[in-house]
Amino acid sequence: MKVLLVYNESTVEGKGNIDLFSVQRELKRLGHTPVIVARRDGKAGDGIYAMFPDPMKAFFSLPLLASRMAGIIRHEKPDIIVAEGGWYIPCLISFANRGRIPVVYVFRGLVLEVLVAFHAKSLIVKAAARLFIAINYRIFRKEKQHLVGTNTSICKFYRERLQRPVELVGTHLMDLAKFKPMSEEDRKATRARFSITLEGTAVLYSGAMEEWHLPYLTDLAKAVAELVAKGKQVQLVVMGWGSCRDRFADKLKEIHALSPSFSSVMLPFMQHEDVPKIIASCDVCVDPLLRPYPMDHAPAGKLMEYMACGACVVTTKGYSNEELVQDHKNGLLVDGTYAALSAALEELVGDQQLVCSLGAAARETVMIYFASINKSVALERYLKKVAEEGG
Known part of the structure; x- marks a missing residue:
């Protein structure tokens, strides 16, 4: 055919x-x-x-x-x-x-x-x-x-x-043979290759960067900077594209100017073979978009990629997300506010046992569902x- x-x-x-x-x-x-x-x-x-x-x-x-x-x-x-x-x-x-x-x-x-x-x-x-x-x-x-x-x-x-x-x-x-967890050795090699921190927690955002993403992305960057100010070892990793990519890069520079210890990596366009490697090398992966109507019906493709790689996910509540994620069982569900996002990241950063257990449960969910x-x-x-x- x-x-x-x-x-x-x-x-x-x-x-x-x-x-x-x-x-x-x-x-x-x-x-x-x-x-x-x-x-x-x-x-x-x-x-x-x-x-x-x-x-x-x-x-x-x-x-x-x-x-x-x-x-x-x-x-x-x-x-x-x-x-x-x-x-x-x-x-x-x-x-x-x-x-x-x-x-x-x-x-x-x-x-x-x-x-x-x-x-x-x-x-x-x-x-x-x-x-x-x-x-x-x-x-x-x-x-x-x-x-x-x-x-x-x-x-x-x-x-x-x-x-x-x-x-x-x-x-x-x-392809669950490509979107999968990686060994600790491969994880460190991937992080070193893409200048991702080898110490502390790497928080990944992967997805589009259009006008409507900027408020959420700015909140995400500020939440990470806030954790750094509290003495947490955490880095924001950004992988994606869109008409506002440069504007968000400028926003990251502004946050860094206010908080010099804030660390972020803006990755270049990735070949698809590298996408699952980046996801699997990071500790916490954040779903790209808030979910007001009608986006509460939007597909959760990126979320499934995160989960298949065994990443600990933080995602906003909504129909398609809640088909996959149960709060504190295979990820964290937040209500879309800055306070909720910040609290979720603070709960995860530094607690590698929780991150790993939620990530393993996420992988198992996708293996069954997908x-x-x-x-x-x-x-x-x-x-x-x-x-x-x-x-």
Whole structure:
């Protein structure tokens, strides 16, 4: 079976979401032929088309993109198209495919809804997000569309919005042989390689750095600086990307100027093979985002990566997070306030026995909940069924 994967992600591993490449690898392992269409900020290659511009720029070039996408579909002749259900992708597929090839739309996140709800400061961005939402929802409500969510919370969100079935089929196929705890020797070597402290507690933030992340990230940095001021040995490690990465780097410099003993490491873009190593080398991993509505339905992909590596997690309360984390059993759940985040970090820093026990329980949770082979088989079975039904 040839599967065309259409995602608004980078073709550079380590810069984009790991979801795209894990799906590609698993489909190959099962004997299928995956073809990727993704963003153009990387090189095209065998079975990879790098063509999508920034989402805001794509709005003005949709006819051209649709024409090129139609050409790719004619050339590749896929049995099925698996497309991200966000931004302009559904609109693009609708224009290019015209119902010829069966399409599965995958809901992985709530970027558009979040921009409209409370994050975007620009009226232009809000207006564009509203327009894409209206177009996409109209496409999704068509009777023959196949809609999939990556966890129960996001399925629930879209079922309520669309009044249509949204099936739970895990497409975030984590390789548990790569996302795993590491030996103490490898842990020290990884820390030394990336200038992470060999003494004390390393607190990792991994994820996007956009406008709406800054208040939370600033709180995280201040909480770490506060612990350092109390004599705790702790370092903040930051791994991620986004339009506000430089602004957050400047904020870290400001905090360091006020608290010279504050220590932080801003890592460069990582290749995907290094991502699990960084996670496993750190002691405490903090979930990237506060969870006000509608983000309380957002997927917990990064959280699962933390847990699979045996890291002790601190995450905010919310539907998708609480599907995985039980407070003080396999991680800590906080209410999203600075006080709660600070208290959670203070409880963990310096208590290596607690950190290790929660991390081991987190790994066990993911091993049970997130067995890759089961997810792979379920995804393959679903795609075969849709392909057989036709467009």
